[in-house]
Amino acid sequence: MRCEEVNELIQRSLDEDLNETDTQMVQTHLKECEACSGFYHRLQFLQTSLESIPKVNPPISIVDSILPELARIDQELGSFTKANPIKRNLFRKKWIASFGATAAGIILILSYIGYQNAGLRESADFAENAAVYSLSANEEKVMDSATTSDSRSLQKSAEPVPKVESNPNEGAMFGITSVSPSQNPKEMMSVASADGEYTVVYNKMQIEIYTKDGNLVVSITAHTGQQFSDIFWKDYKHVQYSSNVEGKLEKWTIDVTTGEQTPTTIE
Amino acid sequence: MNEADLIRAAQEGDRDALIQLLREIETPVYRTAYYLLGNEQDALDITQEALIRIYTRFHTFKEQAQFKTWAQRIVTNLCIDRFRQKKETVSIEEHERLLKAKTSVEDEVVISGIVEDIQEAINQLPDHFRTVVVMRYIQEFSYNEIAESLNLPINTVKSHLFRARKILQGFLREYEEGGVRG
Numbered sequence: 001m002r003c004e005e006v007n008e009l010i011q012r013s014l015d016e017d018l019n020e021t022d023t024q025m026v027q028t029h030l031k032e033c034e035a036c037s038g039f040y041h042r043l044q045f046l047q048t049s050l051e052s053i054p055k056v057n058p059p060i061s062i063v064d065s066i067l068p069e070l071a072r073i074d075q076e077l078g079s080f081t082k083a084n085p086i087k088r089n090l091f092r093k094k095w096i097a098s099f100g101a102t103a104a105g106i107i108l109i110l111s112y113i114g115y116q117n118a119g120l121r122e123s124a125d126f127a128e129n130a131a132v133y134s135l136s137a138n139e140e141k142v143m144d145s146a147t148t149s150d151s152r153s154l155q156k157s158a159e160p161v162p163k164v165e166s167n168p169n170e171g172a173m174f175g176i177t178s179v180s181p182s183q184n185p186k187e188m189m190s191v192a193s194a195d196g197e198y199t200v201v202y203n204k205m206q207i208e209i210y211t212k213d214g215n216l217v218v219s220i221t222a223h224t225g226q227q228f229s230d231i232f233w234k235d236y237k238h239v240q241y242s243s244n245v246e247g248k249l250e251k252w253t254i255d256v257t258t259g260e261q262t263p264t265t266i267e
Numbered sequence: 268m269n270e271a272d273l274i275r276a277a278q279e280g281d282r283d284a285l286i287q288l289l290r291e292i293e294t295p296v297y298r299t300a301y302y303l304l305g306n307e308q309d310a311l312d313i314t315q316e317a318l319i320r321i322y323t324r325f326h327t328f329k330e331q332a333q334f335k336t337w338a339q340r341i342v343t344n345l346c347i348d349r350f351r352q353k354k355e356t357v358s359i360e361e362h363e364r365l366l367k368a369k370t371s372v373e374d375e376v377v378i379s380g381i382v383e384d385i386q387e388a389i390n391q392l393p394d395h396f397r398t399v400v401v402m403r404y405i406q407e408f409s410y411n412e413i414a415e416s417l418n419l420p421i422n423t424v425k426s427h428l429f430r431a432r433k434i435l436q437g438f439l440r441e442y443e444e445g446g447v448r449g
Binding site: 007008011012014015017038039042043045046049050051052053054055056057058059060061062063065066067069070073074216 | 282286289290293294297298301302307310311314315318319322323326381382385386400403404405409410425428429432433435436439440443
């Protein structure tokens with residue numbers, strides 16, 4: 001048996017990964033080979049030393065030290081209840097912070113934008129993409145019907161949520177600036193469905209859909225070279241988005257109730 | 268409740284169960300951070316970050332994995348990021364000072380002295396070797412568990428571990444010979 005092979009077996013013996021036969025072979029070789037015997041004893045000694053490295057303990061309860069932070073995280077996206085499995089992402093912090101105050105505002109914004117008959121996408125960070133891929137007539141129709149019902153939900157929701165900071169009459173500007181204050185392409189945009197049951201949160205790299213209770217139902221991350229654009233609600237339960245991979249454009253529809261994605265037929 | 272019950276409860280949205288899981292994983296997570304980063308302050312920082320990440324990403328935990336290896340993956344990734352940042356700031360002199368073996372040691376204190384020196388030697392190992400050593404000897408993980416924690420094939424785990432031990436036994440040989448660097 002070659003020393004190299006024996007060395008490997010010696011290594012494995014430290015991890016109790018040797019069978020009886022291998023162990024016998026190693027022992028026989030060690031009696032004859034001084035170099036391997038030295039290696040074996042040093043490794044045995046090393047093993048003992050490594051096993052006696054003192055196992056440190058944290059000087060404080062680290063969980064206790066982060067409880068306030070965890071509570072804060074919970075608050076940002078609603079309480080942690082049975083109906084509310086957590087889904088939080090530090091990277092969205094900024095968005096979440098402003099979401100609470102403007103959740104109702106978003107519905108107002110949508111109504112306003114819809115009223116103005118401007119495409120949702122003009123309010124998004126994807127303005128440059130939107131300019132290239134204009135809405136088809138069909139999509140516009142869907143948007144119209146969605147925004148009509150927005151007006152109804154607006155009447156219902158405006159009253160209990162008086163905290164909307166801006167006057168809806170300033171809708172166009174408010175719609176863009178308050179949801180995405182920095183205009184940073186990485187900043188998450190959010191748009192609620194017309195009935196307010198779901199919210200799609202997105203940027204060029206990520207699309208996530210939450211229920212109004214904060215449950216994540218869909219999460220899609222762009223792969224390398226892929227960019228999302230043109231994200232909007234087709235109706236209460238369907239979000240359409242465009243995927244651009246090196247100039248190749250595909251349109252997909254997400255069913256928020258099942259999470260399934262199907263290619264959108266391009267007319 | 269045992270760990271499986273806690274995991275199930277946490278997955279059903281029981282916040283207290285998730286906090287309890289964090290408490291159970293706190294010490295092993297801290298130990299990994301401590302031995303990878305080499306000091307208490309960094310270890311505390313990274314452990315906090317890791318626990319918060321475990322809390323916020325718990326929904327992505329799949330039951331095919333073990334909770335303890337999943338937690339270790341999170342903390343090792345954070346540590347690797349951290350010590351890459353730090354390494355750039357360690358001077359060459361400092362590096363050499365740390366590499367020096369002691370020249371004379373009383374027999375009685377050989378073991379404890381060597382343990383300390385081996386710890387120093389571990390700190391000088393390449394990142395991947397060191398991480399495997401910590402998983403094997405601090406967490407007492409099997410090849411399989413190490414592979415799961417570090418997202419590496421088992422053969423890679425073995426080869427890292429064997430090479431790490433070979434480097435460390437080389438250090439012991441120098442030690443036996445009276446410390447060639449002394």
